[in-house]
Amino acid sequence: MDPNDPTAHLEEELDSEISSIRREIRKLQRRRLLLSSGILSSESLQKRLRGPQKGPGSILSDLNEDLSPLVRAAGSHTQSNHHRIAFSTTTFPFKDPSPSIDVEEDGAKNLLGVRIDICVRNGRFMKPYYLLLRKMRTDDRNGVRVRVRVHRHTIPAFIPVDRLARIFLPESHSVLGDSSGNRGSQPQPKEKQPRGRKQDLRAFVREVRRQLVAWHTRLDAVHYLRNKLGVIRRGVDLYPDEEEDGPWERDVPIDIDIDSGVVEETRLKKNDLGIVTLWPTALEAWYVRVEWEDGRVGRFKISNSGLVERAVVIGDGGRDKVLEAALTGGDGKVLTVLDRLIKDTLSSRDDDATLDLE
Structure with missing residues (x-):
């Protein structure tokens, strides 16, 4: 494209104006969301909405019917923010939706999810990072134990999740299968069997979060x-x-x-x-x-x-x-x-x- 072409300059100016308008719209939308959340989660409005009703046709009743979904959404958003501030790392049960896992028992799809929240310099929380862990039954000198291994994650590729998992979540030499009874990898020969080490899930999650921060x-x-x-x-x-x-x-x-x-x-x-x-x-x-x-x-x-x-x-x-x-x-x-x-x-x-x- 010729840089002296007036059409090219016109297209560039139009693209810049469109980008500017889009940014302004996003800014206004975020401000509207912030103001509406603040108003709907305010204590005075919550008291009025939870107060006694004067009749099915009253203004307060109509307001309650119209605003109840917004109030619930604002309350849920506020509760989520309070939770993220108080607890930067949380766990939750998760069922693997992958159709490739076809087992008779649903235990193979039951995973342990770990959510990591990071707050940046402007006070906003970034998109959460997730670790999905699968439970595996292992056999070592102390008997059958339940260990975890990383199944999926959304951690950036430059953070060595696999290496950290080998350090903090070592797998035993004999894997019987996951918690539902599925067979895993076959036991290694005795001369190559490493000594089983305890897993430290807290240290693993703490190190992953430390590198993210x-x-x-x-x-x-x-x-x-x-x-x-x-x-x-x-x-x-x-x-x-x-x-x-x-x-x-x-x-x-x-x-x-x-x-x-x-x-x-x-x-x-x-x-x-x-x-x-x-x-x-x-x-x-x-x-x-x-x-x-x-x-x-x-x-x-x-x-x-x-x-x-x-x-x-x-x-x-x-x-x-x-x-x-x-x-x-x-x-x-x-x-x-x-x-x-x-x-x-x-x-x-x-x-x-x-x-x-x-």
């Missing part, structure tokens, strides 16, 4: 740094004094609007640090790539505890050891990276001013 913490830290520098959303934020050229970055999938699936394109505003790009190199957000206006390119690693473990900055003259020390120095926290860079920039300017005076 660490991942979201890294993402929140990157978004915090970007917001501190200033972010322009394509088709939403209009700054006439800003140049249109510049690298646009697609938001990571965790920020995709669930209802519409729209992926926003953003870029950084002009800032005193001269940073034009600050974005994780991959979805797991272990490494963050930084680019400056003068062509320098850097990368630093974020630990699970929110510290900058190491950093590399390369420019035209090779590695910039001073800037690397600024990224990893101080308290080492990723949230204070920009403060350290600002301090390093100010000290560099003072040194240049001193050299000019001399």
Whole structure:
């Protein structure tokens, strides 16, 4: 497509306007849902709706009939939020709907579900993560025991669920079958039979949740740094004094609007640090790539505890050891990276001013 074609510019403007209108509609819908939930779950309205009725044709009776489904939905939503705040990990029974499991007894389809809720920096809960565990009967030196194994899960692929399961949920050398009596894998030869170890389901779920929280913490830290520098959303934020050229970055999938699936394109505003790009190199957000206006390119690693473990900055003259020390120095926290860079920039300017005076 020719970039000088006026039709292409017109289509791009129309797409931006449509995206802006859709975002505004979603924002208003979320605000309406929030206000209606707050009103319907208020104590005063609940008391009126639960109060004595004056007759089948009264206004209060009509209101109760019209609002009762909404009130129940709002009450259920409020109760769910309170539950998620108090209990970040919950278990529930689950029946496997897969038609491939065809057994006489329904016990093979009965699974143990684990729900993990994560709250991010803006105070919203992300879509829950689920672990589905199947009960297996095993035979070891202490007799027949019931163990669990991971059947299905919705954990991101970069979190090693299988490796964690081998550590915290080791399977016995002889599997008799699941809790319904189905046969499992055949026993290994005696010379290869490992010693049976106890399973620790709590430690397994705790470690999975810890890695999920660490991942979201890294993402929140990157978004915090970007917001501190200033972010322009394509088709939403209009700054006439800003140049249109510049690298646009697609938001990571965790920020995709669930209802519409729209992926926003953003870029950084002009800032005193001269940073034009600050974005994780991959979805797991272990490494963050930084680019400056003068062509320098850097990368630093974020630990699970929110510290900058190491950093590399390369420019035209090779590695910039001073800037690397600024990224990893101080308290080492990723949230204070920009403060350290600002301090390093100010000290560099003072040194240049001193050299000019001399």
